[in-house]
Amino acid sequence: MSEPPPERPTDPPPAQPPGRPPASYVPAPPLVEAVPEQPWRRLDTKMLLVHPVQQVLRFLPVLVGLLVVGGSRGTWWQAAGVVLPIVWGVATYFSTRFRITPDQLELRRGLVQRATLSARLDRVRSVEVTAPLIHRLLGLTQVKISTGSASVTGDDGFALDGLAASEARQLREQLLHRSDVVATPDVPTGGPGQPADAGESPWGPQAPLAPAAPAAQPDEVLLRFDPRWARFAPLTASGAVIASAVTAIGSQAMDALGVDPVTDLGLEERLGDVRVLPLVGVLVLAFLVLTAVSGVLGYLVTNWGFTLTRDPRGRSLQVRRGLTTTSETSVEVARVRGARITEPIGLRLTRAAGTDALLAGGSVLSGGTATLAPAAPRAVARATAARVLGNDALESPLRPHGPAARRRRLLRGVLGSAVPVAALVVAAALDRLPWWPAVTAAVVLLPLGLALGVDRYRRLGHALVEGHLVVRWGTVSGRHAALQTTGIIGWNFQQTWFQRRAGLVTLVATTAAGGQSLEVLDVPAEVAVALADAATPGLLTPFLAA
Secondary structure (H helix, E strand, O other), X not given: OOOOOOOOOOOOOOOOOOOOOOOOOOOOOOOOOOOOOOOOEOOOOOHHHHHHHHHHHHOHHHHHHHHHHHOOOOOHHHHHHHHHHHXXXXXXXXXXXXXXXXXXXXXXXXXXXXXXXXXXXXXXXXXXXXXXXXXXXHOEEEEEEEOOOHHHHOOOOEEEEEEEHHHHHHHHHHHHOHHHEOOOOOOOOOOOOOOOOOOOEOOEOOOOEOOOOOOOOOOEEEEEOOHHHHHHHHHOHHHHHHHHHHHHHHHHHHHHHOOOHHHHOOOHHHHHOOOHXXXXXXXXXXXHHHHXXXXXXXXXXXXXXXXXXEOOOXXXXXXXXXXXXXXXXXXXXXXXXXXXXXXXXXXXXXXXXXXXEEEEXXXXXXXXXXXXXXXXXXXXXXXXXXXXXXXXXXXXXXXXXXXXXXXHHHHHHHHHHHHHHHHHHHHHHOOOOOHHHHHHHHHHHHHHXXXXXXXXXXOOEEEEEOOEEEEEEOOOEEEEEEEEHHHEEEXXXXXXXXXXXXXXXXXXXXXXEOOOEEEEEEEEHHHHHHHHHHHOOOOXXXXXXX
């Protein structure tokens, strides 16, 4: 066997022109510039004036109690009762810090017990900017950032109490319009003749924003407040709540001060000759007047200047309202999953309604909704919902639920009114009461229950139109909602014993928006299955018979 030829020496690599790397040269990856750690920021220094005042007002009942106990002579605990809240307010300012990193929102707070809250920026659902009267005088705002988390919303959440108005607006833009941030490292942030950091955000180095819209394009106004809508306020529940609170507080105050109007004004003898029913009628009339006045005042204070706008690129909705305390709530349009018309019986009798947006991952305390319009004419409420939805789904005709649902509604209405009538009849038969209350209740309540059943069935209906599930139900607290079918993540079919005998089903659409579900009441079973399958094609296919 012949030996292998000796190896030839390796030829040297060909000479390369000076300054040019060899052919086998692989350039090293460019160094990635590390993002500097964002520093912790404090609230505006003007909050050193606000925090002590807030704490003193919060401890005001305790201070009044100390003054009453201590009498006219000053004592050390009375002085401590004033000094300690002020010191606590100053310490609150120094113990609160926050920062916004490229992907996190962090908040440190607490004096005795330190707490650190953090959330990813892509979890931000809405930003609410509020300016109470004392904040407005100092040019400050309160910013509350909602992440849709029950644990966060149950507390104060990401509440930054004390930012300048300009900083609050910039923070809102950064949190809600993150998708517009485009990395362009070759382009300096400053304009011609400006340093590179001239456009830097106060929250730290940020990538420059893409050109959003020309400055000449203002936000699109979807709804503007009309003071004439205050005529609907007495028909809402808020007026009765305010009047009841005022009456209870006034009664407690007179009792604590030992004031008795009847005795002090010498009305005992005069009231002794007055019959009971006219006196009760006068008191009821006075309460109704107080309810109407309270409702109108509360409506105007809360909704004065109400404006619903949408930014020129259709990315977010903003609601601004308030007379003494102004608030601005901004939500991303991408989070809106539908709209709901609220028309309780009082507003419906005057052809009025309110409008809410159903939000994905909305605040638990707000029920996953945001107000789009206060109590206003029904045409205004529906037009506002159509502008937000982009279609007229709420104007579409609804499919009735059939004779079985009608019988169920009529029977429940009549039985509900028959129970108190039967109780009065039994009391009269046992000589506990005269017969005229039972007769009066039968004449009034039985027709009223029948009318209630008729109206409840008339308002019951559903439709599937333009990618939205439209449902209407309720008489006393009427609702008319449109939910995007893309926001439905599951279905529940619920049947009681009575519904099974009638062949009816309560179809529940599970969603992450609004109250986490939308019910279609008393719909025939076969219609419920067909509706669910048509709304979410393929979702029920494994459960359907061939």
